[in-house]
Amino acid sequence: MSRERPAAVRRRRQGGAVRAAVRRRARAARRSRRDPAYGPRGRTGQVSRRGFLTLADIAIADWPAVFDRAALFNQHRLGTSLAGKTVAVVMEKASTRTRVSFEVGVYELGGHAVVIQTEGSQIARGEPAEDTARVLSSYCQAIVVRTFGQERIAAYARGSTVPVINALTDQHHPCQVATDLFTVRDHFKKLTGLRYAWIGDGNNMAQSWIEAAGMFGLELVLACPDGYGPDPQLVNAARAQQAQTGGSITLTTSPEEAATRAHVLSTDVWASMGQEAEAAKRKASFKGYRIDQALLDRSAKDSIVLHCLPAHRGEEITSDVLDGPRSLAWVQAANRLPIAKAILERVI
Template identity: 50%
Template sequence: MRHFLKDDDLTRDEQLALIASARRLKADRFARQPLAGPKSVAVIFEKESTRTRMSFQVGIAELGGNPVVVDAKNSHLSRGETIEDTARVLSRYVDAIVIRTFGDDRINALAKASGVPVVNALTDGYHPCQLLADLLTIAEEFGEVAGRTIAYVGDAANNMSHSYLLAGALAGAHVRVAGPSGYRPDPAIVERANVLAAASGGSAVVAADAPAAVDGADVVATDTWVSMGQNDREQRLSDLEDYRLDAALLSRAARHAIVLHCLPAHRGEEITDEVIDGPRSRVFDQAENRLHAQKALLAWLMNPDMESTFPDGAAT
């Protein structure tokens, strides 16, 4: 049994196979139903969601499974039942658990007590399903991810920055993240990304500023500056002002560069309308790719024999 709690829970070969499988599923969405039976998947939301909720619910159904969507506010989780007890019970009902939650300690406790695979649909520390979708989007654009330079600018202390460092380094990309003082990634994650990069031929650096990160990059990404539960909005907007992804900053990237944003976007704050709606934006392709990447992930976690799940070559 495997869990997917953070980006480097995969090997590089597994990451490549999942991206390949996602491309095959995207090309023919209804060709395979490896969760037919159906297998049931609990999808728990302790944080609000649009894309995560829809992409998992639709994706599980398209795989032939039964999505059981749980709003934590309407469950006993909101009344203090432990995450471990929840895991032990759900493991007797369903074949996998997906959760969008807060601290990583919470999902780690869930996974430790669970008898079925657990998937991180977002925690405070990581957003690994989003990065599978982002790598799929980059692979569609450039053929492969390895060797490409990915720049992430803005709040680099958040889950997206951490996942770009880990997933990008695992894929053999050159990842640069940039944020002002107080908004820089966990040094332990940068260190882990460098270990992964040493094996893959990639790199992972914390750039001096936004222009240094973006110069010559193939991919430029950002994320909202004010996430759920953060109450220091005005201070954050002031601190991050120089990291806005606008036309001037994007002009420093390669001419063929694409723009990514995991959404929802606060237009005019971390990204301008001109950029998110411009010809280099792949933001809505990226959003769609959550569906296809997560379908590939669930199919594999619930049937680790990738060649059996996708016998027509999707894993190659």
């Protein structure tokens, strides 16, 4: 009786393993289309061909479904909707929550995330964003990008043939504000009929909140020091949209005015990434723009505090507030994961 050579046995076993893996992927894909535990994934509206560069790239009418999907992911973490798919996660800026939430999110939906940082890639040597996106499009089903100017992520979108997701730019942070809205909705069971206060820099977070106020008809008051307010064009566009959606946007230099009767108080660091050289100047300019207990006492009795993190304790927020009973900052951080999954499913 002849015996197979060891090499032949290994090849046969490897071939069987590959075929088994392919069958598992196929079964997972079929389950993702019919599994009632994870609900329907059909798109009820049109997503921008560019993917998700700002909040408006998902239609207003579709956001309730996105939030409902995220809520379901908080109950059932694992899914199969990205089985056999790969997502490039391009980190041109430092990240903790954004990188981990997308990387884990892709994995828990059955896909594979490839993290690309500036150092160690051709991005560091000046490869144009359009060229990087064009190449990644041939390997991946989506590209998540955390970068600097909005024009740079627009360049990724121009070069890409797959959806591009904005994981932060200097002008917008739609994934974070989507998370904040989800956190508010989960807590208050609504988005409208609440007063929102932004305390601090008119940065990317503030500007995505302004976009949200226009889309969802929110009452938003922003308290920013002179010279540090949001882009007036974005404010005007959101106010024009509120003619149909309702709500209001008020700009002030008084944190006390913004906090009075507010249900949701939000803040961020005084100096964002790339502004480190201005830190000392900003620290002087933002003195008094701190969410502390005295400011919190002016808010509604059932108010909550949000912070997108990382926090500079003692600057834009005090430790007793950040760690206090009204702070949802840690819930908010955890909610980055289900929102990342819901957005990935929506655009891929």
